[in-house]
Amino acid sequence: MTTTRRSERSRRAILDAALELLADTGYPDLTIEAIAARAGVGKQTIYRWWRGKGAVILEALVDGGVTDMTLPDTGDLRADLRTVIRATVAEFADPKLSATTRAITIETLADEALAEQVRDQLLRPQLTAVKERLSRGEIREGVDLDLVVELLFGPIYHRWLLRNGPLTEEYADQLVELTMAACLRNG
Amino acid sequence: MTTTRRSERSRRAILDAALELLADTGYPDLTIEAIAARAGVGKQTIYRWWRGKGAVILEALVDGGVTDMTLPDTGDLRADLRTVIRATVAEFADPKLSATTRAITIETLADEALAEQVRDQLLRPQLTAVKERLSRGEIREGVDLDLVVELLFGPIYHRWLLRNGPLTEEYADQLVELTMAACLRNG
Amino acid sequence: MTTTRRSERSRRAILDAALELLADTGYPDLTIEAIAARAGVGKQTIYRWWRGKGAVILEALVDGGVTDMTLPDTGDLRADLRTVIRATVAEFADPKLSATTRAITIETLADEALAEQVRDQLLRPQLTAVKERLSRGEIREGVDLDLVVELLFGPIYHRWLLRNGPLTEEYADQLVELTMAACLRNG
Amino acid sequence: MTTTRRSERSRRAILDAALELLADTGYPDLTIEAIAARAGVGKQTIYRWWRGKGAVILEALVDGGVTDMTLPDTGDLRADLRTVIRATVAEFADPKLSATTRAITIETLADEALAEQVRDQLLRPQLTAVKERLSRGEIREGVDLDLVVELLFGPIYHRWLLRNGPLTEEYADQLVELTMAACLRNG
DNA sequence: GCCTAACCGAGACGGTACGTCGTGTCTTAAT
DNA sequence: ATTAAGACACGACGTACCGTCTCGGTTAGGC
Numbered sequence: 001m002t003t004t005r006r007s008e009r010s011r012r013a014i015l016d017a018a019l020e021l022l023a024d025t026g027y028p029d030l031t032i033e034a035i036a037a038r039a040g041v042g043k044q045t046i047y048r049w050w051r052g053k054g055a056v057i058l059e060a061l062v063d064g065g066v067t068d069m070t071l072p073d074t075g076d077l078r079a080d081l082r083t084v085i086r087a088t089v090a091e092f093a094d095p096k097l098s099a100t101t102r103a104i105t106i107e108t109l110a111d112e113a114l115a116e117q118v119r120d121q122l123l124r125p126q127l128t129a130v131k132e133r134l135s136r137g138e139i140r141e142g143v144d145l146d147l148v149v150e151l152l153f154g155p156i157y158h159r160w161l162l163r164n165g166p167l168t169e170e171y172a173d174q175l176v177e178l179t180m181a182a183c184l185r186n187g
Numbered sequence: 188m189t190t191t192r193r194s195e196r197s198r199r200a201i202l203d204a205a206l207e208l209l210a211d212t213g214y215p216d217l218t219i220e221a222i223a224a225r226a227g228v229g230k231q232t233i234y235r236w237w238r239g240k241g242a243v244i245l246e247a248l249v250d251g252g253v254t255d256m257t258l259p260d261t262g263d264l265r266a267d268l269r270t271v272i273r274a275t276v277a278e279f280a281d282p283k284l285s286a287t288t289r290a291i292t293i294e295t296l297a298d299e300a301l302a303e304q305v306r307d308q309l310l311r312p313q314l315t316a317v318k319e320r321l322s323r324g325e326i327r328e329g330v331d332l333d334l335v336v337e338l339l340f341g342p343i344y345h346r347w348l349l350r351n352g353p354l355t356e357e358y359a360d361q362l363v364e365l366t367m368a369a370c371l372r373n374g
Numbered sequence: 375m376t377t378t379r380r381s382e383r384s385r386r387a388i389l390d391a392a393l394e395l396l397a398d399t400g401y402p403d404l405t406i407e408a409i410a411a412r413a414g415v416g417k418q419t420i421y422r423w424w425r426g427k428g429a430v431i432l433e434a435l436v437d438g439g440v441t442d443m444t445l446p447d448t449g450d451l452r453a454d455l456r457t458v459i460r461a462t463v464a465e466f467a468d469p470k471l472s473a474t475t476r477a478i479t480i481e482t483l484a485d486e487a488l489a490e491q492v493r494d495q496l497l498r499p500q501l502t503a504v505k506e507r508l509s510r511g512e513i514r515e516g517v518d519l520d521l522v523v524e525l526l527f528g529p530i531y532h533r534w535l536l537r538n539g540p541l542t543e544e545y546a547d548q549l550v551e552l553t554m555a556a557c558l559r560n561g
Numbered sequence: 562m563t564t565t566r567r568s569e570r571s572r573r574a575i576l577d578a579a580l581e582l583l584a585d586t587g588y589p590d591l592t593i594e595a596i597a598a599r600a601g602v603g604k605q606t607i608y609r610w611w612r613g614k615g616a617v618i619l620e621a622l623v624d625g626g627v628t629d630m631t632l633p634d635t636g637d638l639r640a641d642l643r644t645v646i647r648a649t650v651a652e653f654a655d656p657k658l659s660a661t662t663r664a665i666t667i668e669t670l671a672d673e674a675l676a677e678q679v680r681d682q683l684l685r686p687q688l689t690a691v692k693e694r695l696s697r698g699e700i701r702e703g704v705d706l707d708l709v710v711e712l713l714f715g716p717i718y719h720r721w722l723l724r725n726g727p728l729t730e731e732y733a734d735q736l737v738e739l740t741m742a743a744c745l746r747n748g
Numbered sequence: 749g750c751c752t753a754a755c756c757g758a759g760a761c762g763g764t765a766c767g768t769c770g771t772g773t774c775t776t777a778a779t
Numbered sequence: 780a781t782t783a784a785g786a787c788a789c790g791a792c793g794t795a796c797c798g799t800c801t802c803g804g805t806t807a808g809g810c
Binding site for chain 3: 671709714715716726736742
């Protein structure tokens, strides 16, 4: 088996530069050339190890540990979800953090292969964590938990993406309320 | 005072060419230069009247009457929504029609001003139509109808956008079922 | 016979604008569009009456009376020529006036028809005046006066055009001296 | 330190293409875009190494060895000059070869920096060669040899540039005759 | 003094070339 | 073998002018 003689130094410089530029100039104006320059790296080095700027950004984000999600479990499902959904809404409402999601979403739209990675490495962990918490709640039988999860996150995504209304704490709470009404055993 | 004497002939040629190329080559590979060439028009004429390819496509779609949406009202809210949501899911599942939505969504992510137009001219009419139908149903009091609408469309958008699962008729039906459970007076 | 309903007002505005822009931006950067704008005139009006920017400039210059040339005749041919050649050299040395000649020369190089006009309306009058003065001097028989005239002006043109040396008063004097030696009866 | 590794292959292709197009279409209609296309080269590669089409043409001509000039020395100055001047006049009279000179002259008029190169690389060698031959002749003392050279070439340039008369062998001979009268010790 | 052409300003139009930018591939020299 | 550097062919960008073409709105003859 061959050891990759890849330079860790370069890898880090590239990922860091990518995140910095993402914050500075926004995703659409992000270029491989700029990343290489800022990282003090040859363009070839980027092309050798990644398929495009989307792949670089993805790795940068995953590497940055955006993925961490630990769900509270106080025994009160409704309250726990409220916590999670409030946090999610706040994240989408924050222009700074929101840029990150925009970046990935755009790539996701254009590139099927990348979408797969995003789904598996960023999205699923979060959704699964919520689903798992739901599975310990008093859910009506016959209800698809995956669908319930989407009932929680879908509207947020939709509203954020299409800028179709404000993302407030009240919104989060109402969303949880309605979803609970939809799937809890006792309405 | 000077009247702007815009050529309707050119406008039509450009919008038509844009739609044809969108179908042929897909949005990311769409080029102002190609649109101009196909339309038999100078590039300047496009730049004079639109802010970029996103704006052209938007106008092309709006102009093409993609906006039309007439909701059935059989008296049975659940059945009517099932019809609408099934149709929506089918549209998102169809790779052909879906390309159009992808095109707009991408531009929407990148351009705030454009997003506003999309929201007002394409999105709102559809959402409002559904909301209006809901308002004639047996909804529990205190429930925000806008939120119910998002409960219906959000999950679809979410699943489609992130390729997070299949978009089938069963999916549509379950979605309607859960939403009804969330907001109908009689559960 | 039909009278031309041409607007003298526009004609003047165009010629004036052309000369101003020639001074401001130099000939190569001069555009019909800029002339029209500065003159407050439609482009069509320029294209209707002139064949291009060269023609406009030429008329502007001829109209400006650049053509006037009255030769002194003190009886002393050598002294008279010295006066004329010194003036000519000074004109070519002056960057401001020189720009005019540059403009015409460029057009002359590119456009045969224009060259003819320049030759007849600007160049010939000057050369003829000198030739005429020469004919009243003590020229050796068998000497072509046209050639003598060129012996005087050619070197200046050459040096100016190719920036092949300084254009000073001494230069003018030496030039006259040599030419006199070439053609005067008494050396 | 960084070494520039310019592609000789591209350089040659560009210069060759430039000369071919110059012959085909003439200087005013010559285009960087066309040169790049004909040379099978990116436009950027031209802009990287030259300042404009004038610079390309100049290098192409210098590179093509237009510069070579060997003067005869039979001992008879008058005869030798006759040979040179006849050749020069013939060159200017030939529409084919003349196009080249036109091209350079135009650029020279517009661009000071380029003019310097033309002067040093194309013009000076020729003039210096003649001057050197003159210095071995019976020139009257006190006569500036540079001026004599200009007495020979200036009129030709003048007549050619302004199309002020025919460029014939007789013209060449008269020109030499007059110049000799101006500067030879024995008239 | 009115009528009706030609002429006017304005500027949109189809084009062509501009000079710049970023792409992804390549070559080179230096670890 | 991998790296930083950056030249390369390519293709699109958005801009500037070209010369032609409508538009209304004067304006100056000939009646």
